[in-house]
Amino acid sequence: MGAPVNVREFEDLARERLDPVHYDYFASGAQDEVTVRANEAAFARLALLPRVLRGAGTPRLGVTVLGDEASMPVMLAPTAFHRLAHPDAERATARAAAKAGVIMIAAMLSTVAIEEVAAEARKAAPDPALWFQLYPQPDPAFTEAVVRRAEAAGCRALVVTADSPALGRNERGDRNGFHDLPPGVRCENLREPGDPARTGHVRQVVLSPGISWDDLDRLRGVTDLPIVVKGVLRPDDARLAVERGADAVIVSNHGGRQLDTVPASITRLAPVAEAVAGRVPVLLDGGVRRGTDVIKALALGADAVAIGRPALWGLAAGGEDGVTEVLGLLRRELENALVLCGCAAPQETGPDLVQEGAC
Ligand SMILES: Cc1cc2nc3c(=O)[nH]c(=O)nc-3n(C[C@H](O)[C@H](O)[C@H](O)COP(=O)(O)O)c2cc1C
Numbered sequence: 247m248g249a250p251v252n253v254r255e256f257e258d259l260a261r262e263r264l265d266p267v268h269y270d271y272f273a274s275g276a277q278d279e280v281t282v283r284a285n286e287a288a289f290a291r292l293a294l295l296p297r298v299l300r301g302a303g304t305p306r307l308g309v310t311v312l313g314d315e316a317s318m319p320v321m322l323a324p325t326a327f328h329r330l331a332h333p334d335a336e337r338a339t340a341r342a343a344a345k346a347g348v349i350m351i352a353a354m355l356s357t358v359a360i361e362e363v364a365a366e367a368r369k370a371a372p373d374p375a376l377w378f379q380l381y382p383q384p385d386p387a388f389t390e391a392v393v394r395r396a397e398a399a400g401c402r403a404l405v406v407t408a409d410s411p412a413l414g415r416n417e418r419g420d421r422n423g424f425h426d427l428p429p430g431v432r433c434e435n436l437r438e439p440g441d442p443a444r445t446g447h448v449r450q451v452v453l454s455p456g457i458s459w460d461d462l463d464r465l466r467g468v469t470d471l472p473i474v475v476k477g478v479l480r481p482d483d484a485r486l487a488v489e490r491g492a493d494a495v496i497v498s499n500h501g502g503r504q505l506d507t508v509p510a511s512i513t514r515l516a517p518v519a520e521a522v523a524g525r526v527p528v529l530l531d532g533g534v535r536r537g538t539d540v541i542k543a544l545a546l547g548a549d550a551v552a553i554g555r556p557a558l559w560g561l562a563a564g565g566e567d568g569v570t571e572v573l574g575l576l577r578r579e580l581e582n583a584l585v586l587c588g589c590a591a592p593q594e595t596g597p598d599l600v601q602e603g604a605c
C-alpha cells in the first residue's frame with residue numbers, strides 16, 4: 247500500500263504491523279462493541295449544510311482552550327500503553343503533538359514517565375501544551391504524589407476520568423488472555439523508586455467504584471491546575487460538574503470501552519453544551535476520523551475534539567512521523583471542510599450547519 251491518504255488507512259497499516267493481541271487492545275471496546283461502532287456511525291448520519299458565496303477566504307484553524315493556544319481544535323485524548331504501539335512510545339507521540347502545536351493529554355497509564363514525556367515535547371516546541379489524565383486513587387497520598395509529578399513536569403490541566411468506577415468488560419482481551427504488559431513495560435507514572443509496593447505494574451492502578459464528586463473537591467484542594475471532567479454524557483452531570491468547579495468537560499464514552507450500549511458521544515454533545523451554557527469549554531471525543539467529523543462537533547457546541555485510536559494507528563504505523571501524518575491529514579481535512587462550509591474559523595460554525603439524517 248502507498249502512503250495512507252486518510253485515517254482509516256492508517257488503521258489498516260497499524261493492523262499489519264501490530265501484534266494481533268495489541269491491535270485488539272487498541273481497537274476493542276466493551277462487550278459487543280455496540281458503542282464503538284455507534285461513535286463512528288453517528289457522525290456519518292449527520293449531514294452538513296454548507297453556506298455558499300460567503301467569501302470567507304482560507305480558514306484559520308487556531309483555538310485557545312483553558313488558556314492554551316492550539317494550532318487546531320483537535321487534541322490527543324489520553325490513551326494507555328503507547329509502548330505496545332511503538333518502541334518510542336509516548337516520547338514519539340509527545341514530539342509529534344508539540345511539533346503540530348496540538349494539546350496532548352498524557353495518560354496516567356503511560357509507559358514513559360510524565361517527566362520524560364514533557365522533556366520530549368519541549369525538544370519539539372518551546373512551550374508545548376501538555377495536560378495530564380488522572381484516575382483518582384483510593385489512597386489520597388498516592389493521588390497527590392502523582393498530581394505533584396504532573397505539575398512539576400509542567401502539565402497545565404488535570405483531566406479526571408469519571409466514567410471508570412470499574413474497568414469495562416473487554417472480551418477480546420479475555421479471549422487473548424491479555425491481562426499484563428510484556429516484561430519490561432511498566433506504567434512509569436505509578437512507580438515510586440524505593441517503594442517495593444509501587445513497581446509500576448498495571449494492577450497497581452485502582453479504578454475505584456467509590457469515586458465521587460468528593461474526589462473532585464479533594465483534587466481542588468490539592469492543585470491550582472484547571473480540572474477537566476472526562477466522560478460526561480448527561481446534562482445533569484454536566485451541570486453538577488460546573489457547579490463543583492470543573493473548568494471544562496469532555497463529552498466521551500471512553501471510545502466505547504467502558505459501558506457498552508451507551509449512545510454515540512456526538513449524540514450527547516448538544517444536550518451537554520446546552521446545560522453548560524458557555525460557562526466552561528466543552529470538548530468531545532469518540533469516533534472522530536475525518537475533518538467533517540470535527541466540523542460537526544464544533545457546530546454542535548464543542549470547543550475542540552480529541553482523537554484516541556487515530557493517534558495510536560499513526561504511532562504504530564510510523565512512530566513520531568506517523569502521528570505527525572495523522573494530525574496533518576486531519577488538519578488538511580478540517581481546513582477543507584471549513585472552507586467548503588463557508589466558514590473562516592472554527593468559531594464561525596453553528597448548529598445550522600448540521601442536519602440529522604438524510605445522509
Ligand atoms: C487503547 C486505548 C486506551 C485508552 N486509555 C485511556 C486511559 O488510560 N484513560 C482515559 O481516560 N481514557 C482512555 N482511553 C479513552 C480515550 O481517551 C478516548 O476517550 C477514546 O479513545 C476516544 O475515542 P476514539 O478512540 O474513537 O477517538 C483509551 C482509549 C483507547 C482506544
Ligand SMILES: O=C(O)C(=O)c1ccccc1
Pocket residue numbers: 326355413448451453500503
Ligand atoms: O484501556 C483503557 O481504555 C483504559 O482506560 C485502561 C484503564 C485501566 C487499565 C488499563 C487500561
